Amino acid sequence: MANEKLSYDRKSAGPEGETDRIDIKDERSSGSASPEPSHEATLWERQRDPYLGKSERDVITDLEGLVQQYDLHDLKEELARGxxxxxxxxxxxxxxxxxxERHWIAKEKSPAFKDKWAQTKMMYFVAFLCGxxxxxxxxxxxxxxxAQLGYFEDFNITNEWEQGLINGAPYLCSVLIGCWTSPVxxxxxxxxxxxxxxCFVSIASGAWQGATFDKWQLFASRFVGGFAIGAKSSTTPAYAAECSPPRIRGALGSQWQMWTAFGIMLGFIASVAFYGIEVEGYPGLDWRLMLASTSIPPIFVCCMTFFAPESPRWLMxxxxxxxxxQSLCRLRxxxxxxxxxxYDIHIRLMLEHELKPKTAWARATKLFSVPRNRRAAQSAFFVMLMQQFCGVNVIAYYSSAIFVDAGFTVQRALLASMGTGIINWLFAIPGILTIxxxxxxxxxxxxxxxxxxxLFFTGFSFFIPEDRGDARIACVATGIYLFMVGYSPGMGPVPFTYxxxxxPLAVRDTGMAFATATCWGFNFILALTWPALQTAFTxxxxxxxxxxxxxxxxxxxWFCLPExxxxxxxxxxxxxxxxxxxxFAYHLIKTPVIGKGHVGNNLADVAAVIEGRDVKGHV
Structure with a gap:
């Protein structure tokens, strides 16, 4: 078997992620074994192909050491074949x-949709758990x-900053504490x-919210719920990705947004279902049941975790x-x-250990000091910021109050809000299919x-006089519903996927922690400021x-976000x-009217990379 020799010409090499260009020359010879490329020269390329520079003999030798180290002698033959x-x-x-084995090898290689989803029952169970x-x-x-339509009145919460603080309490906790406790x-x-x-914290928080007796205890109970939000949102997609085979990894990872939208819809349904329930001696029972109902779904999730396998990657x-x-045998x-x-996870873990800075401070420093990483952070933070500042959670948190302001009765406002949840879930599906x-x-x-x-249409609809209530109500509802149609396939799935x-691998965990904190931090700002914003701006x-x-x-x-x-x-x-x-310069030139519609010589290489025609390295 011919041996492969790869030689590299590295120009302007810098720290990982800063390489300007790598030219690869492929030489094959049938003579003696070629020397492996040097570690320093190949580290960047090995992120793409961790087997680079290895022969099959090297792989088996590595496996034998693995078997010896972890006492897997009874599995040696199976692992060697793998x-x-x-x-x-x-x-x-x-x-x-x-x-x-031939049957499942053929299934895995088949492009047919039904073969792609021919997975084990346990794999489907994991997908159901994550959903x-x-x-x-x-x-x-x-x-x-x-619920806020009730507890604002019962607890006499009239200050708009207090209203926003209580509604945004979980996200304040998430950005300050929850996102950062997830790695621990x-x-x-x-x-x-x-x-x-x-999920256990969600159960406790929901039950506590339903039993509160003043506004500050309500704030505390909602703040505690934030411990769960940050950990759950960063861990569950990772768990799905680490358990799933590559062919369905993207689909299972992006299902997070679709089923979050389904949960949002259930929250609206709970508001409608419990509205108006009154029992003598139990004031505010309806809004208490709305909040306490959030404790029901996590009970089932807690039970399901006992039957699911642990992430193979985490175990390794x-x-x-x-x-x-054993976990992989249940999932494959x-x-x-x-x-x-x-073995594939093992060799990638070894590469990650080699690349990843050893301390949290070093990882944070590398995230912002390396230009490639810094630009990735800029783009990730932008999409996370815009997921909040596109205005969607104004509707998620305050749509019932907005509909009441438009002229709806409370009951009709809750029904109208439920409609936004249904639309959000239904139109999340096209986003997953087109992303x-x-x-x-x-x-x-x-x-x-x-x-x-x-949003302009919705805002201007409030200029319609109140004596023309039906027209005003219809326009406000139409604007909000159409907004949700656009949000669900766009800003819904894109931020977490992007x-x-x-x-890059070396700073992925740290980068995602910062990105998630950005998302929940601006979520809190939106929830906090909307009541005051309405007062100040109308x-x-x-x-x-x-x-x-x-x-x-x-x-x-258009100008600054890479594809x-x-x-x-x-x-x-x-x-x-x-x-x-x-x-920016490339897309300025490509902008109709402003630009000339073509790329000049000085930006030809930039265009090649952006358009995917040549990706040999940085221009």
Whole structure:
């Protein structure tokens, strides 16, 4: 078998993620074994291909050391076949697969939709568990929408800043504490344990909110709920990704937004279902039941975690390889696939250990000091900011009050709010189907101006005189419903998907922690300021304020946000290595009327990378 020799010409090499250009020359010889490329020269490329520079003999030698280290002698033959399969997935005949293994190998390679989703029952159970955790998240967010109409009155909360503080309490806790405790919980309790703890906190918080007796106890009970929000939102998508095979990893990761939208809808339904329930001696029973109902879904999720396998990747990070193999055997259709994925995860963990800075301070420093990482952070923080400042959570938290201001009765306002939840869930489905075909930028560029127009329309609808109540009500409801139609496929799924894929391996955990904190931090600001914003700007001005933010989002996306659709890791390095001012200049030239419609020589290389025609390296 010919040996492969790779030589590299590295120009302007810098720290990981800063490489300007790498030219690869492929030479093959049938003589003696070629020397492996040096560690320093290949580290960047090995992020794309961790098997780079290894022969099959090297892989088997590595596996033998693994078997010896973790006392896996009884699994040696199975793991050896899996390692050989991981190294070369095309020539499977050399593995002498059984008929059952041949069947599942063919299924895995088949492009048919039904074969793609031919997974184990346990894999579907994990998907159901993660979807249920997302439902908990969504319901926690919107049960307050109808409940606030009651507890503001019962507790005499008239100050708009106090109203916003109480409604935004979970997100204040999340940005200050919840997002940063997630890595600690994951380290000591695993993915399943973190999901169980966060859902248990949701149960306790919901029950406490339903039993509060003054506004500050209500604030405290909602603040405690924020411990769960940050941990659950960062852990559950990771758990889904680490358990799923590559073919459905993207789909399972993006289901978080769809089922969060379903939970948001359930929160609105609970508000309608419990409205008007009164029992003598129990004041405010309706809004108490609305808040306490959020404790029901997490009970089921807590029970489900006991039957789900732990993340194989987490188990291997704790050197529990035997348990990881058992977990993979429950998640994959045959032991050959389980053994292959075990070795594949192992070699990628070794690469991550090699790349990842050892201290939290070093990871944070590298996130902002390396230009490639800094541009990824800029883009991720932007989409997280705009998920809030597009104005969606004004509707999630305050739509019932907005509908009452428009002239609805309380009961009709709750029903109208439920409609926004239904629309949000239904139109999240097209977003999941198009995010990998149309792209992230396309979804944002289409939906930002559309959402701005809807918010302007909604705000201006409040100029309709109150004596023409039916027209005013109809216009406000139409504007809000149409806004949700645009939000759900765009700013709904894009932010978490975009952020998760933008950061390189070495700083991915730290980058996502900062990105998630950005999301929940601006969520709190929106919840806190909306009542005061209405007072200061009027309802018309407050809606126009967020409409203007959508116009800003469109401009920033057009000029400064790189596309990440369908690009492997080495291409994203090239894309994020382009300076923001070069990206801006390229899109300025491509802008109709302003630009000339073509790219000049000085930006030809930038255009090549942006358009995906040449991704050899940074321009």
């Amino acid at each position: 390692a050989r399969y991981a190294y070369n997935r095309d020539d499977t005949d050399r593995l002498n697969p059984t008929e059952d 249920s955790a997302a439902i908990v998240q969504g319901m926690d967010q919107t049960a307050v929408n109808g 919980l994951n380290k000591y309790f695993g993915r399943r344990g973190t999901i169980w703890i966060s 990070s704790k050197e529990r390889y035997r348990e990881a193999f 259709q045959c032991h050959l696939h389980a053994a292959r994925d075990l 990998d075909t149309k792209g992230r930028r396309w979804l944002l560029l289409v939906t930002f101006p559309y959402m701005a127009a809807c 952020s998760a894929e933008s950061f 309802t018309q001005g407050a809606f126009c304020w967020y409409a203007a933010w959508n116009l800003f989002g469109f401009v920033f996306t 990440t659709k369908a690009r492997p890791l080495e291409e994203l390095d090239a894309v994020f290595n382009i300076r923001t001012r070069d990206h």
